[in-house]
Amino acid sequence: MSDQEDDIILSELDNEELVQQMFDDLYDGLKEEIEEGVNILLERGWQPYQVLTEALVGGMTIVGKDFRDGILFVPEVLLAANAMKGGMAILKPLLAETGAPRVGTMVIGTVKGDIHDIGKNLVSMMMEGAGFEVVDLGINNPVEKYLEALETEAPDILGMSALLTTTMPYMKVVIDTMIEQGKRDDYVVLVGGAPLNEEFGKAIGADAYCRDAAVAVETAKDFMARKHNKLAAG
Numbered sequence: 001m002s003d004q005e006d007d008i009i010l011s012e013l014d015n016e017e018l019v020q021q022m023f024d025d026l027y028d029g030l031k032e033e034i035e036e037g038v039n040i041l042l043e044r045g046w047q048p049y050q051v052l053t054e055a056l057v058g059g060m061t062i063v064g065k066d067f068r069d070g071i072l073f074v075p076e077v078l079l080a081a082n083a084m085k086g087g088m089a090i091l092k093p094l095l096a097e098t099g100a101p102r103v104g105t106m107v108i109g110t111v112k113g114d115i116h117d118i119g120k121n122l123v124s125m126m127m128e129g130a131g132f133e134v135v136d137l138g139i140n141n142p143v144e145k146y147l148e149a150l151e152t153e154a155p156d157i158l159g160m161s162a163l164l165t166t167t168m169p170y171m172k173v174v175i176d177t178m179i180e181q182g183k184r185d186d187y188v189v190l191v192g193g194a195p196l197n198e199e200f201g202k203a204i205g206a207d208a209y210c211r212d213a214a215v216a217v218e219t220a221k222d223f224m225a226r227k228h229n230k231l232a233a234g
C-alpha cells in the first residue's frame with residue numbers, strides 16, 4: 001500500500017518534471033521536498049534567480065490563484081508559504097551574491113494597539129513568493145516606526161494591517177504624518193485587514209485596500225508596472 005508520492009525520487013526527474021513536481025509539493029506545503037528540489041536544481045547548475053522564478057514563484061502563483069478563487073484556504077496557503085520559505089532560505093544568500101533583480105520592496109506592519117499578525121504574515125509571504133523584498137516590522141507599530149523604516153529601507157510600498165475597528169483609524173494617522181512631512185507621494189500605500197473596505201481605504205488616503213493576500217500581490221505588481229512605465233516614459 002505504498003503512497004504514490006513515496007515512489008517519486010526527485011533527483012531522478014528531469015528538470016521539467018522536477019519543476020512540475022515542485023509546483024505540486026509547494027501546493028501541498030511539503031517544505032523538505034521543496035528544499036531538496038531547490039538543492040537539486042542548484043547542483044544541476046541553475047542560477048538561483050531561475051530557481052526562484054521558475055520553480056518557487058511559478059508554484060506560488062498557482063497557490064495564489066487558487067486562494068483567490070476559494071479553492072485553497074488560509075491554513076493550506078500558510079503551509080505552502082512555509083514550504084516556499086524553506087526554499088527561499090537556501091536561495092536568499094545566493095541571490096544576494098548574484099544580485100537578482102527585485103520586483104520591488106515593501107515595508108509592512110500591523111498598526112499601533114493591534115497584535116493580530118496572521119494576515120500580515122500571509123501577505124508578507126505571498127509578496128516574497130512573488131519576488132518582492134519584504135521588511136516586516138511586526139505588530140503594534142507607532143507612526144515613528146513606520147517613518148523610520150521608510151527612511152532606512154526606501155521601499156516602493158508601505159503596507160499597513162489592522163484587525164480591530166479601534167485600531168484601523170491609526171492608519172490615517174500614519175498617512176497624515178507622511179503628508180505633513182511631504183513624503184506621501186514617494187510610496188504606494190496598501191492597507192488591509194478584515195474590518196476594512198475599499199471606502200475606508202479611499203477615505204484615509206491609501207492607494208488601495210486589498211481584501212486578501214492574493215489581491216495584495218496583484219495590486220502591488222500592478223503599481224510596480226505603472227511605476228516602471230512612468231520611469232520609461234521619462
Ligand code: B12
Nearest residue numbers: 114115116117118119159160161164165192193194212213
Ligand atoms: C486570530 C485572532 C486573534 C488572535 C491573534 C493571533 C495573531 N497572531 O494574529 C488573538 C487571540 C491574539 C486575538 C486577540 C484579540 N482579538 Co482577535 N481575532 C482573531 C480572528 C479569530 C482571526 C484573525 C485572523 O488571523 N484571520 C485570518 C487572516 C488570514 O485574515 P486577515 O487578518 O483578515 O488577513 C487577510 C486580509 O485581511 C488581508 N490583509 C491583512 N492585513 C493586510 C495588510 C496589507 C498591507 C494588505 C495589502 C492586506 C492585508 O490579507 C490577509 C490574507 O489574505 C478574528 C476573527 C476574524 N474572523 O477575523 C478575531 C478578531 C479580529 N479579534 C477581535 C478582538 C476583539 C480581539 C481582542 C480585542 C480580544 C480581547 N478582548 O482581548 C484581542 C486584541 C488584542 C489586540 N490588542 O490586538 C475581533 C475584532 C472586533 C472588532 N470589530 O474590532 C475579531 C473580529 C473577533 C470578533 N468577531 O469579535 N485575536
